[in-house]
Amino acid sequence: MTIPTWITLSRLLGLPFLLYGLHYPTTSSRWVCLVIFLIAASTDWLDGYLARKLNQVTDLGKFLDPLVDKLLILGPLLALIELGQVPAWGVFLILARELAIAGWRVNQTKISGANIWGKFKTVSQILAIALLIAPLPTNWQLYSVIAFWISVAFTLISGIIYVLPPNPSNNEFSQ
Template sequence: MNLPNLITIGRLLLAPLLILVLTLWQADTARWWALGIFLLAALTDWLDGYLARRLNQITDLGKILDPLVDKILILAALLVLVQLGDVPAWSVFIILLREMFIASWRVNQTQVQGANIWGKLKTVGQILAVALLLAPLAPVWDIPILMIYGGAIALTVISGLIYIKESYSIPPIIPDTINNT
């Protein structure tokens, strides 16, 4: 077990703490603590990737574990936000469906792939949206936050479709080898 993977496991342990803070402590202070825990976890997501590349410790376990822990953390926060009435359950279902589908797809691949740029954008979008949803901000922020959350949902769907397309290597409908002579 290398340092980047240990950091990833540490991030996994922050998910239950986040749930406990949000469900057992009903105050704006709890939301700020939950936001701090969530942002710490997001920072460790960047840190473990940086260290894995810098120390040349990229492993197949890390390629599987890192995105899985990201999904657990995002979904843990979103499920509590559903319970609190801050986000609709259908929106979390869309995210959960995509994540489960892609995770099950990856299990059947012969070679472990890291996330592509769309997967990384999806994760950043989800982190930003969840962070804003956790923060006890004034009502004037409600519409912009929901728009950012909607964008994160859109990135979730788009990145999933792109991942499947790239995995299948779907050829273009019109061949580009047509002779113009």
């Protein structure tokens, strides 16, 4: 296994601690969970960068990276449902999009990479989860929920855009 693949798998190591800390949340455990989550989320950029830089892009890495990303996002969201911070139906929309795109990719001969909407989705999900995990004052809770719904919107928009056929009029080669 390559270094980038090991880094991808390392994201999973923090997940049990994150889920345990959110199962019995205290102010200090929430801060610890926030740090774990942000470190794990930052490795998503690192493994991709190293895979390209070291010329170690592998089929295993292409398979594991999005799978581990989804576990890192959905795990805390499920814990936040249990805490009553986010509604299950909002998390279901995220889960449904992720499953639909994964199923759609199986039938594609060529997999396209993340577009700008996919990047907005990822950043908005990380930001929303970070705000929801952090033990912020009560007056910040509304902003955390708004961030969650923005991430749901970006998740759905990016899914729709991902499966839509490209517009030939936007193709630079058709001029």
